[in-house]
Amino acid sequence: MNIAIIGGGPAGFAAAITLARKKYNVTILEKNSSVLKKLLLTGNGKCNYFNNVQRVDKYHSSSDIKNIITKENIDKVNNFWNELGIIPIVKNGYFYPFSESSSSMKSALVNMALSLGVNIVVDREIIGIDEINGKVKVTAKSVSEIYDKVIIATGSLAYPKTGSTGFGYEVAKRYGINVVDVNPSLVQLITDTGMESKWKGIRSHVKVKYKNHIEEGEIQLTDYGVSGICVFNISRDISINLRNSKIETIEINFVPWVLSDLKEFLDERNKLLTNRDITELCDAFINYKLLFAICSKLKIDTNKTWDGLSGDEKNKLCNNLTNMQVRVVGTKGYDFAQVCSGGIDLHDLDSNLASKNNPNLYFVGEVLDLDGDCGGYNLTIAILSGILVGDAIC
Numbered sequence: 001m002n003i004a005i006i007g008g009g010p011a012g013f014a015a016a017i018t019l020a021r022k023k024y025n026v027t028i029l030e031k032n033s034s035v036l037k038k039l040l041l042t043g044n045g046k047c048n049y050f051n052n053v054q055r056v057d058k059y060h061s062s063s064d065i066k067n068i069i070t071k072e073n074i075d076k077v078n079n080f081w082n083e084l085g086i087i088p089i090v091k092n093g094y095f096y097p098f099s100e101s102s103s104s105m106k107s108a109l110v111n112m113a114l115s116l117g118v119n120i121v122v123d124r125e126i127i128g129i130d131e132i133n134g135k136v137k138v139t140a141k142s143v144s145e146i147y148d149k150v151i152i153a154t155g156s157l158a159y160p161k162t163g164s165t166g167f168g169y170e171v172a173k174r175y176g177i178n179v180v181d182v183n184p185s186l187v188q189l190i191t192d193t194g195m196e197s198k199w200k201g202i203r204s205h206v207k208v209k210y211k212n213h214i215e216e217g218e219i220q221l222t223d224y225g226v227s228g229i230c231v232f233n234i235s236r237d238i239s240i241n242l243r244n245s246k247i248e249t250i251e252i253n254f255v256p257w258v259l260s261d262l263k264e265f266l267d268e269r270n271k272l273l274t275n276r277d278i279t280e281l282c283d284a285f286i287n288y289k290l291l292f293a294i295c296s297k298l299k300i301d302t303n304k305t306w307d308g309l310s311g312d313e314k315n316k317l318c319n320n321l322t323n324m325q326v327r328v329v330g331t332k333g334y335d336f337a338q339v340c341s342g343g344i345d346l347h348d349l350d351s352n353l354a355s356k357n358n359p360n361l362y363f364v365g366e367v368l369d370l371d372g373d374c375g376g377y378n379l380t381i382a383i384l385s386g387i388l389v390g391d392a393i394c
């Protein structure tokens, strides 16, 4: 049986390796001049490929995914990397290769695929997929080939520099497969606080809240808005809701370690550290540039002492430090998004991720309506879906 995999990303490689182990003739067709371009960028070049914490709520889809995100399946992903010879280093549950270099992951995938006889063709952009007499015709600009089965592993619309164009969605639509609304996810947010030029460059440990979703971690304040893992993890829903609204609001708590009342805390601190101006009073826990930016917005004189502030000024300052209401007016979009929410509707695929309309056509990886939080979950989806399709084809 001849099988073509369109797209040489992690999902395509996982499918190729699983199928080649079963001695099928497998060809990866990749439009770029090299494979696994996006993988090289992951985890800031270190590749966070897996996570110790595995729960269904780390993954998102408009379909029920309880039968996909099972312990047995997640173990398959871990075993897959182990069988490729990856030695992990685990930091706070996040898995990286011990080399802390994503190029190790690329080498492991490419070397295993080549050693199993997978044919890897680069500079081959596929522009057409057609059903012909129970087989599938795969068309590139200069050549057409017939395969028994085709696996679409072309990724989403996120980070187009790495080759994603949304081709998989076009194929799906042609075959009557629903594509759930696609939106950038795990993406930076654009805000309009008026403080951006003043707070740019600051990193701070915060709690950030959007509706009922709370994330804690390091926020990066930038000249356009906010970034960082905690922001990425709330960006999914914001990005979807911004389709229908111009503004969404998030809340930032810059002092998440203050468990009771910040005003009482500052009253006590003021007794301990007498006669300090408010920047000195807060210096040990708030970046002075951020405090200046907040005070400037609130028109509070930073030369004043805590006792010199009016009750209203104290309340406003405390509210902004514990519960700053930040208007989000956009995201940085597909160009900067790590993944997309939405994609190929799992309702229109069978349990083996084959099209219900055409059993010779499969979909794997980010093209699916299945995405994860930051933390290795998206590569887990890529590898898992590749393995599932590889296991299913016989």
Ligand SMILES: Cc1cc2nc3c(=O)[nH]c(=O)nc-3n(C[C@H](O)[C@H](O)[C@H](O)COP(=O)(O)OP(=O)(O)OC[C@H]3O[C@@H](n4cnc5c(N)ncnc54)[C@H](O)[C@@H]3O)c2cc1C
Residues within 6 Å of the ligand: 006, 007, 008, 009, 010, 011, 012, 029, 030, 031, 032, 035, 036, 037, 038, 039, 041, 042, 043, 044, 047, 048, 049, 050, 124, 125, 126, 127, 153, 154, 155, 156, 158, 159, 162, 163, 164, 165, 166, 167, 337, 338, 339, 364, 365, 366, 367, 375, 376, 377, 378, 379, 380, 382
């Ligand atoms: C900056 C960044 C950092 C990230 N960090 C992490 C991380 O640390 N951990 C994590 O789990 N996830 C991370 N991700 C997400 C992760 O990289 C993706 O979820 C994963 O690569 C998806 O794999 P895929 O194989 O489905 O798609 P891709 O990796 O996008 O591969 C799809 C391939 O298909 C090719 N292709 C597209 N159209 C065609 C066509 N018509 N013909 C032929 N070939 C085609 C593309 O060129 C590409 O090579 C990150 C993403 C980015 C952008």
